[in-house]
Amino acid sequence: MSDVKNEAWQYTTRGRLSTTIQLTQRPYPTYGEEDIVVEIRAAAVNPVEEQIAQLPDLMLRLGGAPPMGTPFIPSQDFSGVVHAAGLKSPWKVGDEVCGLKLDLSGEGTLQRYLRVPPSIPVIRKPSSLSFTEAAAMPLVYQTVYTALVSYGRLPFEPSPEDTGKRSVLILGGSSGTGSVAVMMAKQMGCKVVASCSGKNADFVKSLGADEIIDYRTEHVAEKAIASEHAPYAVVFDCVGGKDLIPYLNRLVLSDPKAPKLGIFVTIVGDKTDPDVLGGSVSNLTYPSQVLRHIRGALTDLLPNWLPCKSWIAGKRYACISLDQKTSYLDTIPVFLQRGGKVIIDSTFPFAEAKEAFAKLESSRAVGKVVVEFA
Ligand SMILES: NC(=O)c1ccc[n+]([C@@H]2O[C@H](COP(=O)([O-])OP(=O)(O)OC[C@H]3O[C@@H](n4cnc5c(N)ncnc54)[C@H](OP(=O)(O)O)[C@@H]3O)[C@@H](O)[C@H]2O)c1
Known part of the structure; x- marks a missing residue:
């Protein structure tokens, strides 16, 4: 050769x-x-x-x-x-x-x-x-699968009982990752609220979003909390920054009937500079992200009778990088058969x-x- x-x-x-x-x-x-x-x-x-x-x-x-x-x-x-x-x-x-x-x-x-x-x-x-x-x-699909299915614990094959019961908030619905997330969350039977700019609202709705928040003119956290679909089984952040962090308690679901659900998953993290590497690597440089991970993990680890639990533990949080798995890519044909574009x-x-x-x-x-x- x-x-x-x-x-x-x-x-x-x-x-x-x-x-x-x-x-x-x-x-x-x-x-x-x-x-x-x-x-x-x-x-x-x-x-x-x-x-x-x-x-x-x-x-x-x-x-x-x-x-x-x-x-x-x-x-x-x-x-x-x-x-x-x-x-x-x-x-x-x-x-x-x-x-x-x-x-x-x-x-x-x-x-x-x-x-x-x-x-x-x-x-x-x-x-x-x-x-x-x-x-x-491959990259965006594996990222979304990692966030919604692996960390978010939403079933890729939902049962009829699951359909319409859960909701997902997607920050950055018009982005490469966010657009796949809107479609996948919808296919998994979730109600979808997505942020994007007004010029992309019709496009994101056409992917299946039930409600749009215009991040340029509206307060994303307040509008998301006021939505009939709040709180969310997964908040999936493709944008980054800390604007929504003070609102985690009101955004993320806590449901005793579905104790495994309820997480804020970001693929960017607290950083806002587009030239800086985000995802799990940024946990090394942003200790506050690590603290959020730990407080979220304590929600699962500490017993509910502990009087100080609500003070120590927080909502589940993960700043992640995609898992590279052929098994995730193998589900792309199913995504396409269900109408994914x-x-x-x-x-x-x-x-x-x-x-x-x-x-x-x-x-x-x-x-x-x-x-x-x-
Ligand atoms: N951790 C991981 O494994 C992983 C994997 C993939 C991607 N990422 C990271 O995830 C981020 C997104 O990647 P991507 O490829 O999806 O990006 P992208 O497609 O390049 O994002 C551009 C889109 O984001 C929208 N946007 C920009 N600012 C926004 C805001 N504040 N709110 C809502 N929408 C906004 C823009 O819409 P407008 O023109 O309307 O503003 C545009 O449609 C990047 O930082 C990337 O590095 C991480």
């Missing part, structure tokens, strides 16, 4: 990826007997690539990344066709696949030929999806990857930004 030309967008300096990435020639990847090499057809871009590109050297090294200055290829979501397969791989040449290569190795998916080891979650591309749509799903904000040809990052950096994308490989 040494005669097959590889090509990648990579950076060697910190900064906005719309300005730092450079197109370079790369060797075709060497691969082991359990690996595959995927000829990439599409790669979605995500805010986390921008945040990784701003990480201090110490954090990069702790995460196993090469030091800044070593060429780093961004992006993690991919779809494509298996171009080469190791002898022990379950995949064969020609298989159409999609997956998520979420690591700090610097071998991201903005390259024409990508080595994919068996540790990376990969599924067969759902036949109803184009390569562009299939590349837009892939929301694409915009697509850019491979040669215009810088423009794709510029769109992402605007923080105004509605759904996913995807780079298509010709």
Whole structure:
């Protein structure tokens, strides 16, 4: 395969990826007997690539990344066709696949030929999806599944008795993650209240939201608490910041008949700077988040008869990063069969990857930004 030309967008300096990435020639990847090499057809871009590109050297090294200055290829979501397969791989040449290569190795998916080891979650591309749509799903879908099903404990397959009884508040309903969350929560039989700006209200309603809060003109916490759907089995935060934290007690459900439900799950955390890495890593730098985790855990651990319980324990809270699990990706076809859609904000040809990052950096994308490989 040494005669097959590889090509990648990579950076060697910190900064906005719309300005730092450079197109370079790369060797075709060497691969082991359990690996595959995927000829990439599409790669979605995500805010986390921008945040990784701003990480201090110490954090990069702790995460196993090469030091800044070593060429780093961004992006993690991919779809494509298996171009080469190791002898022990379950995949064969020609298989159409999609997956998520979420690591700090610097071998991201903005390259024409990508080595994919068996540790990376990969599924067969759902036949109803184009390569562009299939590349837009893995990261946001696994994130939402982790938040609503794993941490939120909402049943992915709800029983008829569950339907209509629970409600979910989604902060950032028009975002890549929030839009999938609105659809998944609705499919799971929940009432959905979502925040977004007025210009995106009709779009978020069309995904299934029962009630919209315009974050630009309304007080999100007060409106959410006043809703007929409050309190919420899950508050899912795709925005970040601390505005809603003082209201946790009134937002998050406490129901003796459903003692496992009731949690505030954030994938961002207290930080508000879009260039700073959020999720579970931010628990290292925001001790108040850790304290909230602990107080929430005490709700489960302490007996109800303890007089000081309400003073020590708090509502369940988790600042999380997605779980990378093939079993989560395996549920995408069910999500699609139930009417789930892939929301694409915009697509850019491979040669215009810088423009794709510029769109992402605007923080105004509605759904996913995807780079298509010709
Ligand atoms: N921890 C994890 O595992 C994990 C996984 C995925 C993503 N994330 C993080 O989650 C965040 C969201 O990611 P994403 O890909 O979903 O973002 P995105 O699609 O780039 O978000 C852009 C959208 O957010 C909306 N928005 C901006 N500010 C808002 C606010 N205050 N309230 C409500 N909506 C607002 C914008 O709508 P308007 O134009 O109307 O403002 C726009 O539609 C990022 O910080 C990302 O790094 C974390």
